[in-house]
Amino acid sequence: MILAAIVLASTRRDVSVIRIDRSVVIRRFDPWTAFGAGIDGHRTGENATMLSPENVRLMKSMGLRSLTYRLRTELGNEVWHWNPEGSWSDIERQQGYWTSSTTNSKPILISNGYRLPRRGNSIDQANRDDYSRLDDGDPTTFWKSNPYLDPTYTGIPYSKSPQWIVLDFKKPCIFNEIRFVWANPFPTRYRIEYLGNEDQPWHIATAIGGVRQHPGQNSARFAKFRAQMIKIVLLASSGTAPNESKDRRDGMGFAVGEISAGVTGADGIFHDSLKHGKSNSDQTIAYVSSTDPWHRADDLDRRTEQPGFDLMLERGLGQGQPILVPAGCLYDTPENVANEIKWLVRRGVKLRGVELGEEPDGNWVDADHYARLYMRMASAIRKVAPTARIGGPSFQTATEDYEDWPHAGEPWLRRFRHVLQANGRLSDFQFCSFEWYPFDNVKADPSPLLVGAPRLLVSSIDRLNRLGMSGMPWYVTEYGWSAYAAPAEVDLPGALFDFDVALISLGKGCMASFEYGYEPNHVVQEIPGSWGNLMAIMTSKSGPQTLPTYWTTWLLTQRLCESSGIHRLLRTRGGDGKLGAYAVRGPSGETELALVNRSPNQRPVSVATAKPVLKGWTYGRMQFSWAVVRPNSTPSRNLPPVSITVNASRFTLAPYSVTILNLGS
Numbered sequence: 001m002i003l004a005a006i007v008l009a010s011t012r013r014d015v016s017v018i019r020i021d022r023s024v025v026i027r028r029f030d031p032w033t034a035f036g037a038g039i040d041g042h043r044t045g046e047n048a049t050m051l052s053p054e055n056v057r058l059m060k061s062m063g064l065r066s067l068t069y070r071l072r073t074e075l076g077n078e079v080w081h082w083n084p085e086g087s088w089s090d091i092e093r094q095q096g097y098w099t100s101s102t103t104n105s106k107p108i109l110i111s112n113g114y115r116l117p118r119r120g121n122s123i124d125q126a127n128r129d130d131y132s133r134l135d136d137g138d139p140t141t142f143w144k145s146n147p148y149l150d151p152t153y154t155g156i157p158y159s160k161s162p163q164w165i166v167l168d169f170k171k172p173c174i175f176n177e178i179r180f181v182w183a184n185p186f187p188t189r190y191r192i193e194y195l196g197n198e199d200q201p202w203h204i205a206t207a208i209g210g211v212r213q214h215p216g217q218n219s220a221r222f223a224k225f226r227a228q229m230i231k232i233v234l235l236a237s238s239g240t241a242p243n244e245s246k247d248r249r250d251g252m253g254f255a256v257g258e259i260s261a262g263v264t265g266a267d268g269i270f271h272d273s274l275k276h277g278k279s280n281s282d283q284t285i286a287y288v289s290s291t292d293p294w295h296r297a298d299d300l301d302r303r304t305e306q307p308g309f310d311l312m313l314e315r316g317l318g319q320g321q322p323i324l325v326p327a328g329c330l331y332d333t334p335e336n337v338a339n340e341i342k343w344l345v346r347r348g349v350k351l352r353g354v355e356l357g358e359e360p361d362g363n364w365v366d367a368d369h370y371a372r373l374y375m376r377m378a379s380a381i382r383k384v385a386p387t388a389r390i391g392g393p394s395f396q397t398a399t400e401d402y403e404d405w406p407h408a409g410e411p412w413l414r415r416f417r418h419v420l421q422a423n424g425r426l427s428d429f430q431f432c433s434f435e436w437y438p439f440d441n442v443k444a445d446p447s448p449l450l451v452g453a454p455r456l457l458v459s460s461i462d463r464l465n466r467l468g469m470s471g472m473p474w475y476v477t478e479y480g481w482s483a484y485a486a487p488a489e490v491d492l493p494g495a496l497f498d499f500d501v502a503l504i505s506l507g508k509g510c511m512a513s514f515e516y517g518y519e520p521n522h523v524v525q526e527i528p529g530s531w532g533n534l535m536a537i538m539t540s541k542s543g544p545q546t547l548p549t550y551w552t553t554w555l556l557t558q559r560l561c562e563s564s565g566i567h568r569l570l571r572t573r574g575g576d577g578k579l580g581a582y583a584v585r586g587p588s589g590e591t592e593l594a595l596v597n598r599s600p601n602q603r604p605v606s607v608a609t610a611k612p613v614l615k616g617w618t619y620g621r622m623q624f625s626w627a628v629v630r631p632n633s634t635p636s637r638n639l640p641p642v643s644i645t646v647n648a649s650r651f652t653l654a655p656y657s658v659t660i661l662n663l664g665s
Contacts, residue, residue, distance in 0.1 A: 043304060502556060
């Protein structure tokens, strides 16, 4: 089968001839369920403005009907209080493990994340404004692993599914001693592994002498080794909780107050190679296998917020379609997750699915641990919504083969499925999700990246299917040019990229794709010298402005496709890698052809059709351009698509453009 977007070369002189094979249907689909968008957390106070009634009306006019709710708190290593009303496990001290209530006395217009005071990761995938407690220079703070990964819950000893800490020194250093400040519960057995550089396997460090483990300061000596990374593999726990604790979860897992690693010389003086500080830029980068969701009322993250479920419902963002909702997994409790789904069901929200966790790959979570947390959360959901579809893991992007490094490079997805299957829980994995942000170099010339993007997406989906996912329902739960702000995102290359992703993923069998950047926003700078943002509508002093992504989406949903109903994606031939071609026959029997010129140059084309004259719409460089993308700047030219009439035997596509032509029935 030849995918419509990856067309074969067929030229007549300098003209690309496009042929449509109406007898070959690549995919049947309903645009109302196949094309969607996502809403997410933002800076405090922004949701009320972004989701004002006026803005929501403009958002809906793009024609995207399906909705997914994204969970920024999970990216930020935070616990989500999806309902501000609820209860603490330690009510007197307003701390412990939080459970949001299934009732609320006032509408939930916003919800919040809470930072984790037992955090182990130096960096996260959201604001990156917190730090690890393992090397913060304060021995009274500590990291603690997730109690729900304790053998009490999993039935698996730590020796078979260990917790771990990885310290990344960025360049090789010499070590012969590691010092710890253990907290409760402390490790009673562990081993040290090291990585000389990223291209070498892990080696086990050779310990010198016996070490007695106890709360407080401990040290271990090793035969001298050279390493860029050190991994502390935790194999057995004391199971002891702090004296003041009244919650059994406090005694589950491992807790470490502070780590130092370096060299003790012949003079007995210890030289620490770790940097200690209370910001991720001032400390050696640490990664951990899991983190305890324990927190306190004053750990509220006051800088960010999630849109409340009642605000989402009040604004009608679901547009009557089932919604793909998230649930915490990496940093949450089963009780809180169950209550969220219970609340939604009671409110009559149609659930398209429940996506457990977000970006475990970006958080260095290995497949075993995600699988065990996944099963616990799925069990809690099944008690309140037995028929809910559950899935994940929402990879941060799928351009790489994610390896589950604790298991000798076994593919992550394959290992995850293996754990579910071994526990008789494979039936709880009902859809697989990934995000698609393929370009990290936001300053690169967008033209060659745009040309290569379709092939990259096709090969990534093919690879995922080879990992045993063939036949599994797929969702692209977020997509955009880059995870970082880029000029291409607010210009035509980013808009054409989004148009391609929606149709290529559809042709490759994905159930739906959800465009990121639905809410009106403004340009930001995340990498010096690069301004942009994933958005279709830009806020400005003169009011909201529609950007290229808005108009290419409008062409997709309201010109290439009719309204709802079964459409057919037909096989299309012609052109080359710089020209994308998609043909869609709607319920009325009319066929529309979309031509995507991914080149910054004009492109002559011809359409093999019985109609000599074709009518349609086009949008490209003649309609939109920037002078410079910078704060408070506006496009130098910003016009909507224009209607056109062309000679089918030969016409010219504008640079960086989408053209929709009606071919009749």
